[in-house]
Amino acid sequence: MGNSWFSRWHFEKRETTSNLVLVMVPVLSVVIGLIFTGLFIALTGKDPLEVYLLMFDGAFGSAYGISETIVKSIPLLICALGLSIAFRMQLWNIGAEGQLYMGAFGATWAALTFPDWPAYQLLPVMMVAGFLAGGLWGLLPAIPRAYFKVNETITTLLMNYIAILWVDYLVVGPWKDPKSFNFPISPQFTEGAILPTLGTSRIHMGLVFGVVVALLLYIVLNYTRWGFEIRVSGESPAAARYAGMNYVKNILLVMFISGGLAGLAGMTEVSAITQRLQHGISPGYGYSAIIIAWLARLHPAAIVLVSVIFGGMLVGGYSIQTSGFSSTTVSMLQGAILFFVVGGEIFVNYRLVRGEKGGK
Amino acid sequence: MVEMINITKRFPGILANDRVSFSVKAGEIHALLGENGAGKSTLMSILTGLYRPDEGEIRIQGTPVDLQSPRDAVAHGIGMVHQHFKLVKPFTVAENIILGLKGIKEVYNLKSIDESVAQLSREYGLHIQPDSPIWQLSVGEQQRAEIVKILFRGAEILILDEPTAVLTPQEAKDLYKTLRKMADLGKAIIVISHKLSEVLAHTDAITVLRGGRSVGTVRTKETSEMELTRMMVGRPVMLETVKNPVNRSSKVLELHNLSALGNRGQFALKEINLDIYGGEIVGIAGVAGNGQRELAEVVAGLRAIERGQKKVDGNDLTLASPKQMIQAGVSYVPEDRLGTGLVPNLNAMENYLLKGVQRMPSGFINWKQVAQETAEVIKKYDIKVPNPKNPVKMLSGGNLQKLLLGREISGKPRLIVTMYPMRGLDVGAMETIRSLLLQERDRGAAVLLISEELEELFALSDRLAVLHGGEVMGVVDPHKTTFEDVGLMMAGKRMAAHG
Ligand SMILES: Nc1ncnc2c1ncn2[C@@H]1O[C@H](COP(=O)(O)OP(=O)(O)OP(=O)(O)O)[C@@H](O)[C@H]1O
Numbered sequence A: 001m002g003n004s005w006f007s008r009w010h011f012e013k014r015e016t017t018s019n020l021v022l023v024m025v026p027v028l029s030v031v032i033g034l035i036f037t038g039l040f041i042a043l044t045g046k047d048p049l050e051v052y053l054l055m056f057d058g059a060f061g062s063a064y065g066i067s068e069t070i071v072k073s074i075p076l077l078i079c080a081l082g083l084s085i086a087f088r089m090q091l092w093n094i095g096a097e098g099q100l101y102m103g104a105f106g107a108t109w110a111a112l113t114f115p116d117w118p119a120y121q122l123l124p125v126m127m128v129a130g131f132l133a134g135g136l137w138g139l140l141p142a143i144p145r146a147y148f149k150v151n152e153t154i155t156t157l158l159m160n161y162i163a164i165l166w167v168d169y170l171v172v173g174p175w176k177d178p179k180s181f182n183f184p185i186s187p188q189f190t191e192g193a194i195l196p197t198l199g200t201s202r203i204h205m206g207l208v209f210g211v212v213v214a215l216l217l218y219i220v221l222n223y224t225r226w227g228f229e230i231r232v233s234g235e236s237p238a239a240a241r242y243a244g245m246n247y248v249k250n251i252l253l254v255m256f257i258s259g260g261l262a263g264l265a266g267m268t269e270v271s272a273i274t275q276r277l278q279h280g281i282s283p284g285y286g287y288s289a290i291i292i293a294w295l296a297r298l299h300p301a302a303i304v305l306v307s308v309i310f311g312g313m314l315v316g317g318y319s320i321q322t323s324g325f326s327s328t329t330v331s332m333l334q335g336a337i338l339f340f341v342v343g344g345e346i347f348v349n350y351r352l353v354r355g356e357k358g359g360k
Numbered sequence B: 001m002v003e004m005i006n007i008t009k010r011f012p013g014i015l016a017n018d019r020v021s022f023s024v025k026a027g028e029i030h031a032l033l034g035e036n037g038a039g040k041s042t043l044m045s046i047l048t049g050l051y052r053p054d055e056g057e058i059r060i061q062g063t064p065v066d067l068q069s070p071r072d073a074v075a076h077g078i079g080m081v082h083q084h085f086k087l088v089k090p091f092t093v094a095e096n097i098i099l100g101l102k103g104i105k106e107v108y109n110l111k112s113i114d115e116s117v118a119q120l121s122r123e124y125g126l127h128i129q130p131d132s133p134i135w136q137l138s139v140g141e142q143q144r145a146e147i148v149k150i151l152f153r154g155a156e157i158l159i160l161d162e163p164t165a166v167l168t169p170q171e172a173k174d175l176y177k178t179l180r181k182m183a184d185l186g187k188a189i190i191v192i193s194h195k196l197s198e199v200l201a202h203t204d205a206i207t208v209l210r211g212g213r214s215v216g217t218v219r220t221k222e223t224s225e226m227e228l229t230r231m232m233v234g235r236p237v238m239l240e241t242v243k244n245p246v247n248r249s250s251k252v253l254e255l256h257n258l259s260a261l262g263n264r265g266q267f268a269l270k271e272i273n274l275d276i277y278g279g280e281i282v283g284i285a286g287v288a289g290n291g292q293r294e295l296a297e298v299v300a301g302l303r304a305i306e307r308g309q310k311k312v313d314g315n316d317l318t319l320a321s322p323k324q325m326i327q328a329g330v331s332y333v334p335e336d337r338l339g340t341g342l343v344p345n346l347n348a349m350e351n352y353l354l355k356g357v358q359r360m361p362s363g364f365i366n367w368k369q370v371a372q373e374t375a376e377v378i379k380k381y382d383i384k385v386p387n388p389k390n391p392v393k394m395l396s397g398g399n400l401q402k403l404l405l406g407r408e409i410s411g412k413p414r415l416i417v418t419m420y421p422m423r424g425l426d427v428g429a430m431e432t433i434r435s436l437l438l439q440e441r442d443r444g445a446a447v448l449l450i451s452e453e454l455e456e457l458f459a460l461s462d463r464l465a466v467l468h469g470g471e472v473m474g475v476v477d478p479h480k481t482t483f484e485d486v487g488l489m490m491a492g493k494r495m496a497a498h499g
């Protein structure tokens, strides 16, 4: 056995995990992610600190920055809340991106079908259509999962591509705006299809949806029978069955709601932001939401907080572009954070101790 | 050979081991006794490097050692058979044995391993097929696989945590024979057990723990059941079951020509006819694996009925779901406590709610009320829960069992199905559970008691049905039958019913 410094360290299972550890692990993961990405920024000859400061300033340094940050955090928040329900049941839904696109599709269908309706009629219909479309997209992979134990990670992922291509097809084909000079976009929504905003800012009603959903989720998960069933089912399917809980039904329901919320996020995006269906309505909100849900340990209040931070990262990323940096820095940062969060999980259950390993 | 000196171990809210000193000599079988939660498993986990003591010293052959991980312990020749086996089910015995061994490259030759395993089995009388996959083995065989595994790793000190709790009496006898052989070859053996009679019959020395402290060590030859009980509990315990005359009311459970499939697709229950009345305890005797588990699951609604009929209180529930069975007042204590009966990562309160949640009318949970009810159950059955917010996987084996039973009895059930309810319980707890089951019977509940302990079955049952090969060999009155007759039926002999 080598006698180097490294070989003296090894993992030991923790007897208990304190709350401090539960908080520190994600926080440290983010910090290490920042340092790691900073190294790469430094390699390109830029000062990482300056880049981060610029990003921070862009995201939180002005009223405009803050409002943009909140705008970006809305779809992240709603998607992450949806994912957190599925993750609680240990259903690895990584299809929020596709479910968001399907929600956008559903909402657009309503907007284009009933263009003359007033907002108080059309918006609810768009919300329901978006939720249903996203929910059904989540339900589809849940069926083989529930009945034949087909791994949902892969099916939900693959269905993202289908959904995105489906929307692309619509905007270059049947739903293309005849007046668009061949741009792949649908016709502009009528007034009744657009979510109201806060004053003159771009912050829209979706924020209210997100906060309400977070509150509801908190109550449902902690104080209702169904929320309890979800937790038990996630922890131990055998115990859930034993306790008379319908495991199969809960898988279907959870995936439907999880997808439905992503669909709702898609609705808010087309209704308030793009105000039409078009190619690339989401810069990967559905994927970032996975990281957010993880970092927040599936806790609704924490998800709100982390979503705002991630929204800020996106806005900060755009703002450094104007100073000549690549906005892909943000993707890299997110990737690095995810990497360290997942890697950091081991510290939740184990701790590193120093000492001679083995007696031989 | 091993000395543990002044070992102290604290967990949040409890002193699990308080300056315990304990030593075992080579060639001796040493029993560790104590009530549920006394700290036995904790002490042994320290010796196997799973936990680190807060204070104290461990010496092996006179030299102090620092055991930081199970690997360290293995390197010092310490091996443990845990109560929940740590075998990989799809792998064969031989594959399990080499799993995680260092320097596998040199020895990764399954043939030679098969041979050394066969050699070890012969040497110690541990019958086992190296090339059979674990999932095909009975519990007793799995345990032998675990023992061979630690012997293969060169263990000189063997620790077994409640090894006989899951064995048939015959298997238990064979196990002690093997252990004696090992001791004669100079190994040191430590056995945790709650069964005084077997401890008195097969060990050399006994150490008793109470409330985390060592009460003392006695030579087995010089002690008695009375003295041991007094050391463990601090007062004499009566295990004389006082039983009121049976007072049968209406039929609660009716099984009519019932057949069901087992996990491998064969018929595990064949044409079962059995009625249980309110106010009586019906015992099910039989060697494990003869349909007991399937019978319990069928009654609880967890296993589909292939043919035949099931009724509760006259209502046909042949096709009922587990939820409907719960609502019909059927409670069930499954064999698999942690994972089925209880959720390891949830706390005591949440586990208490597991069944009750189906009865919450509004769909909302009143945590205050749940907390209060849980506290009552904990107090009533004297369950040691150091911190109610901790996941229940941190409770001691016996306390888990009491929590589960307490919950299942708390809903005033019509029918209680219980598998091996006394497994892992100390004498005091056993007394409590026995009187609890009898109280439930006197209240008017029907009780289906599945057990392997004839003594327990004879003491508690009003009628006794014997299962063999998935069939009922007969239903007898335990007061008019002998152990021998029941033994014969367990082996497959049919008897005319006179119960
Ligand atoms: N990892 C842990 N974290 C917190 N408390 C623990 C942990 N492990 C054990 N305990 C507590 O320490 C006490 C001693 O537990 P231990 O498992 O050693 O008892 P035991 O003597 O083996 O009992 P039993 O006969 O019921 O198995 C119990 O009160 C238990 O709840």
Ligand SMILES: [Mg+2]
Residues within 6 Å of the ligand: B040, B041, B042, B396, B397, B398
């Ligand atoms: Mg124990």
